[in-house]
Amino acid sequence: MEIHLPHLDSVFSTDCVIFGFEAGELKVLLIERNEEPFKDWYALPGNIVGPDESVDAAAQRILYELTGLHDLPMRQFHTFGEVNRHPQGRVVTIAYFALIRIGGQKDLMPITQYARKAFWHPVNDLPTLAFDHTEIFKRAFKKIRAKLNYEPIAFELLPEKFTLTQLQSLYEAVLSKQLDKRNFRKKMLSYGFLKELAEKQKGVSYRAAKLYKFDRRKYAKIFQNEIAS
Amino acid sequence: MEIHLPHLDSVFSTDCVIFGFEAGELKVLLIERNEEPFKDWYALPGNIVGPDESVDAAAQRILYELTGLHDLPMRQFHTFGEVNRHPQGRVVTIAYFALIRIGGQKDLMPITQYARKAFWHPVNDLPTLAFDHTEIFKRAFKKIRAKLNYEPIAFELLPEKFTLTQLQSLYEAVLSKQLDKRNFRKKMLSYGFLKELAEKQKGVSYRAAKLYKFDRRKYAKIFQNEIAS
DNA sequence: AGATAGTGTGTATATATTACACATTAAATT
DNA sequence: AATTTAATGTGTAATATATACACACTATCT
Incomplete structure (x- = not known):
């Protein structure tokens, strides 16, 4: 039996590539879709932008609806404008990435019925994704790899207090x-x-490492004269 | 007398920030609009994307129609998605930049009636531009300033053969x-x-400088292992 | 007391960046 | 022909940054 899908007029959507770091592995946030097209497939969290919201705001709203995460510092990295990206009609997608501490949030939980669940998946060995989401993911990954060398994005992935070994393992x-x-x-x-804390790592069965935190204030002072990206 | 403007549904458009280099100055390509809104204002070349063309292709087509330039290597750098950017309705704009040799083309000449003329203007001391084009321009400028340090974009602005002094003056x-x-x-x-040529600069009333050209092949070989942006 | 597992540290070498000044050349002028 | 002009082309020393590399220390567990 064929499923009938309505034709869409030109619309735009947002997709988010949310990175996390856990157990020494870089992970990306996926959803399991609960809607046609690509029902049951894994996908990046994304949906249609409303007529009265900015694209940035839409990205936040949509991420929240599909995963329960809110108020992430999301950055736009590319817009995908090919003609046949979506089976139901023309969709131009503005893609965002963000980096967050896994576990810093309460559990992941879709708010709407568009997604059945949201979950972290290691970036190596990703499953096939809906639409052109594999391509979108790759582009985001390339971007953060490049940014790691000239922006302090690593600290967005780590807990507030971290050891130098954790930082290195993230890099x-x-x-x-x-x-x-x-x-x-x-x-x-x-x-x-980096601010060295008096505190030390806890709960390890070997010599505990010193904890550090990222001093955003000092960072800004040090790099205020540099050209931002 | 009031001008009646139709309301637009959600649409997307492209704007292009085309940089050129002439007489030791960095310049940007502007048009004089021949259409409401902002009739007679200066603006970046931009227009609405058609339903059956990719956004990248639209950027090329639109630039051609407004300025006569075609087949430039344009790169997307940001998408502007605020709600009230356009007085006639919601417009999301995908912005591109490109760098070209001024004079490498025949004259600038709008093909359609949307623009009255197209012309180069020094980036310092820009006039007020239509819509949010000043903001779009600034963002593009910031981007190329940053890129100059890690991508060989300088050579897109210079003639094929150039002296080291010209290159430095561009930087x-x-x-x-x-x-x-x-x-x-x-x-x-x-x-x-950089490939040193046997040839020398001509027509100068002082010691002629050696000419060089950018060897794209060698560049690719040297930087093949680096992370691209 | 010893084993385990990871922390924390220094030095020598090579490479890259910065600061800095003058003789040379081609054309134009006298 | 000699001089002026305007820009080209070049080297070195000092400093800062990046790389390669190995072992003693410490907290916990047994």
Whole structure:
């Protein structure tokens, strides 16, 4: 039996690529769709922008509706404007990415019926995604890999207090390469925006590491003269 | 007498920020509008995307119609999605930039009646522009300033054969700062992607400088392992 | 007391960046 | 022919940054 789908006029939508970091792995937030087309498929959280909301606001609303997450600092990274991206008609999609601390939120929980569930999936070994979401994801991943080297995005993925080893392991996960421990520490500390805390790591069965936090204030002071991206 | 304007449904448009370099100055391509709203104002070349063309293709078509330029390597840099950008209704605009050699083309000449003329204007001291085009321009300018440091975009603005002094003057114009001649040359040449030609500059009333050209092949070879933007 | 597992640290070498000044050349002028 | 003009083309020393590399220390567990 064929499913009848209405034809859509030109519309725009947003898709969000939300990255998280957990158990030494970089992960991306997916939903399981509960709607045609691509019902039951995995997809990036995304939907149609309303006529009376800005695209930025729509991205926030849609993410909330599909996953329960709200008020993330989302950044636009590309707009996908090919003609045949959507089986039901012309859709231009403005894509966003954000990086968050997994677990910093309460559980993931779709608010609407468009998604059956929302879940984290490691970026390596992603399943096939609906629409052109695999391409959208790849582009976002490339972007954050590049940004990692010149913007302090790593700290958005880590808990507020973190060890230098955790920071390094995040860099290694995102860049897919090993880094030298001594050089990594020397460099990170040389920037001067990491604040060493009195506190130490807890609950480990070996020597506990010092905790640090990212001092956004100092960062801004140090890099205020640089050209922003 | 009031002008009646039709209400538009949600549509998308493209705007292009085309940079050129002439007489030691960075310039941007503007049009003089011949249509409401903002009739007679200066603006970036832009218009509505058709239902059956990709956004990238639309950007090319629209630029051609308004200025006569075609087949430029245009790159998307931001999408403007606020609700009240356009007095006639909701318009989401995908913005592109490109860099070209002024004079490499025949004259600028609008093909359609939407623009009365197209012309180059120095980026410093821009006139007031229609819509939010000043903001769009600024964002593009910021982008190319940043890119100049990690992508070979300078060569898109220069003639095929150029002197190192011309190259330096371009860097100085875009970055708005003076650079040291010896260090600049040392660094540029150290990359290994500039090819020194046998030929020399002509028609100058002083010692003629050596000409160089950008060797795209070598560039690709040298930077193939780097993360692209 | 010993084993385990990860933390924390320094130095030497190579590479890149910065600061800085003058002789050379081609054309134009006298 | 000699001089003026205006810009080209070049080197070195000092400093800062990046890389390569290994082992003693410490907290917990057994």
